[in-house]
Each structure stands twice: as structure tokens, then as C-alpha cells.
Amino acid sequence: MVFQGIAISPERYAFVLLLGSLLVKKTRNFIFDWTPFLFILISYDFLRELAGNLNSGTHYLEAINFDQKLFQTLPTVTLQEKFFNTSQVVWYDYGAAFLYLLHFILPLGFGFLLWINNRRYFKEFVTGISLLSYSALVTYLLFPAAPPWMAQRDGYIVGVTKILDQVLEVFSTNLDLVTVYHNLNPNPVGAIPSVHTAWPLLIFLFAYRYFKTKALYFLPYVLSVWLAIIYLGEHYVLDVLTGIIYAIVFYVISVEIMHRINWGHLFRQIENKLFNKKLLKTARDDQAL
Template sequence: MWFSYLSALVLVVWFVGLPTDRLYQAAWIIAGLIAFTIDRSWREHLKVLTDWLPLIAALVVYDLSRGVADELGMPIRVTELVTAESWLFGGTIPTVWLQDHLLGPHGVPPWWTLLTGIVYTSHFLVPWLVAAVFYAYSRPIWAKYMRRVLVLSYLGLTTYILLPAAPPWFAAEVGAIDVPVGRVAGFGFGIVPLDVSTRWLEAQGNPVAAMPSLHAGFAFLVAIALWPLASRWWLRIPLVLYPLAMAFALVYGGEHYVVDVLAGWACVGLAIVLCRMWEGRVGLRGAGERTDVSLAA
């Protein structure tokens, strides 16, 4: 069964593309969990659905609510972030500096744009693949991880609604940054033309969801969640590099400021603290969630 599942997934990715839509992605995750444990009883398969569906529903609500952030009439923070970034780096905007030094003539992305594209796009896949692996490995670990995913998502949503902020590329379009800023993170991997992938991002993304950067936040959360499972020091090297690589791709790509990245990391810390407080209050950090390996978060 697992071979049929993987074959179908490869074909769909090849001909249709990566499953990034929330419900579409969730369907593949649930189908995969069932396919790789097909020998279990139907009651256990039903439990997969009852475990995942409430969480998926909460994340769908988050997705639908994100678009409300730019429709409530709250003032969009544009110049404030430019000022903060310039002050933090002595008058330099890191996005502008990186694009000036790393883009080729006429703004042509370098050959390694494929790598930044992979890192950037991993945001849509890696956190949910980690969730699926945790679920197969240990339901208590999965439950703790998903609590933090939900709290982090809604912390970001609350900020987007109360303090909508624009990314560097938007600031350049409205003149708050006096030089052009391209969206050159590499989404599309060079297979999709840069202008086409940029238009897709503009259509699908939220232009007032710059701070905090949940791309940066989720990369950091994944690294923290996997840290205790990395039993050897060299396994922890990619866990350190992943959030740093994501931060570079976001800032260089014109999608976020450094202050957005730092805010995203801070939100991870806040999410962990809030979850630990709640877990301690209801007794989930005791015997009810004791496992061989516990999440550092």
C-alpha cells in the first residue's frame, strides 16, 4: 500500500505540483499515515481522522482569517519598519544591500537561486511532514508540537490584524525604499519564470503579513522540535543551518526584514512559554505526556 501511495504522490507532484493548499496537503498526509500503517485496525485509522481534523480545521480558519488583516482599516506599517531596519544596521537596509551585491546584471538571479527557492518553499511542506513523522513516532510528541504550531499561527494572525506591516518589496513599490526591491527568493526553482512566480506570490500572499515572519518562525520551531531527536552532534548542524538559511532567503528575497525574522523567532519563544504554562496547568507535562524523548519545546 505504501508503494502505491508514494507512486501516486510522485506522479501528482510531477504533473500537478507540490501539495501546498491546506486541505489538499492534509488529505495527502492523512492518506500517507493510513497507507504506512495499513495493517492497523479500522478504529485506529478512524482515530487518525479524529486526531487531525480538528487541528486542520483550526489552521483553515487561520488561513481564511489572514485575508481579513488588510481589510479592517488598520494603518499599514511601511515606513516604520524601513526606519527600524535602517537604524538597526547603521543606515543600510540588508535586503537592498544583499540584492545589490548578489544579483547579477539587470537583476538576474544567480545560479544558487535554486537553493534559496528550495529553502523558501520548504515552509509549505517541512512543518507538516515533521507533524506526520511525529504522529507516527509518538502521539504525545505530535500533540505538543501541534499545540505550538497552532499558538504560533494565531500569534502571527493577531499581530497581522492589530499591526499590519508591509514587506520590503511592497515598501519599494510605494516609495518608502527609494530603490527597486525584487522578490527573488527563488520560488518556482527557475522552472517557472520569475515574473510568473512573483505574480503568484502576490495573489496568494498577504501584503500586510510581514511582521512577524512565520516562515522564519516555523523554521525555528521545526529546529527546536527536532533538536532532542538528534542524538549526535553532527545531526544538529542542519537544525542550526535551516532557520538561518530561511532567514537569509527571506531577507535577500525581499519578503521580510531582519526585524520580521527576529519577531518570528520571538513568537516561537512566546508560543513555547504559553504552551508550557497551559500544559503545566492541566497536568500534561507529567505522566500524561511522558515519552522516551520529550520535545525541548
């Protein structure tokens, strides 16, 4: 994500959350709990680029044919014909782009909310989003799929604009934000499953598990993201449906894993050993002085 020429990446968000942990006096727990999570997110971003470089052949027609058979048209094309103004960017274009660019902020923010309330909840969520993300990476390697804007660019369909680029160009004053964004999003053929679909749904499922009916306030956001990614030309309906399936499957798997294995006890043992060793070493160093 880019704001005023500054790339906002997971480690920068983590620094903000670390400051938050200082306020609630849980810095030690933060370092222990969040280091693996941040490693997973950062390595996911790196491997996503690798997956984009290793793909052997991009799939264009499967998603096109599926959407056309289901709707007798392409929803992306229909939405852009009705709502996209080629002469200017309007308010809902900005809104859709904003929803799209919240992608990395959301898991970290929700994870922090869980963490300050219940570390077990946090670890269940980390398990779910990690399994989902890396399973999606494997899918991108095995089945690299083009989004609608790429299908338009390469001549497979017509009538699709990459609206996100249009929005970023509005803010490109001293810096070419379009180029910066494409460099930060190096795997354009990671469309199936849509992680922009799967992550918000996974967050909603965990939110409902922990916060019950309060989570329903988050549901309009989830549905809005799904609509936005289709309108922006970033995903087909097939991508969204596969993202929904991935989210549900890995939610169930992660909850079962945490239920069957006493991860909380395991994490506490590891944490105590690590920090006790560190304290012991510090004491010995002090004695040596």
C-alpha cells in the same frame, strides 16, 4: 505554494499524509489527531486573507528605521546589491525561493514525524504552532507592516527587487505563476512577526526537545531561511527578530500548558467517546437491518 500550475495547499498535503497513515495502520488516530490541526492551518490561511483586507493603515517606516539604525544600511538592499543579478536568475535565487516556499510543507512533515513516534509530542507541537500562528494574526490586524519589496514599490526605499516573482516568472510557461502566487498569498502586510522565521525556529525547538542533538542537523536550514527571506526582499531584520521572540515565547507557553494539563488523558477520553458512539450507532443500524 505552486508547482507546474497546481496549487499545493494543506489539505492536499494531508491527503498524502493520510496515505502514510494507512501504511503504518494508524488511520483512526490520524483522523482524530489531524482533523483539528488541519482545520487550524486552513482557517489560519483564510483569516490571514481577512486580516489583509481589514488593515486600517500600513506601517512602512518602523522596520526601515530599525534596520538602518542597527546596520547603518538596509541588509536587504546590501545583499541584493552584492548578489542579485538583474539580467538573470541564478542558482542561489532558486535556492532561496525554494526555502521560502517550503513554508507550509514543513509543519505538516514535522508534525507527521512526531505523530508516528509519539502522539503526545505531536499534540504539544500543534498547541505551540496554533498559539503562535493566531497570535501572529492578531498582530497583523493591529500592526500591518509592509515588507521591503512593497516599501520599494510604494516609494519608501530604493534598490529592492521582489526576487521571488523573478524566479516564478522563469517557470511561467502556460500559467502566470506570479499572479497565482499573489492570489494564494493574499496578505502582503503580514511582515511583523515573520512566520517564515517563527515556524522553522519553533520546529527546531521542539525537535531539540524530542530528538536532542540530532535536531542540530536542522539548524542550518533555519538560519538559511532567515537569510533567504531578507535577501528575497520579503522581510526586514526586525521582522526576523520578532519572529524569533514569538517562537521562543509560544514554545515555552505550549510546553507549560501540556505539562500542567493532562491533555493526553483528555484527548483519549474525547476520542473514546467519539469512536465508541460511532461503533454503537453502526451496531444498532446493523441490527435494524
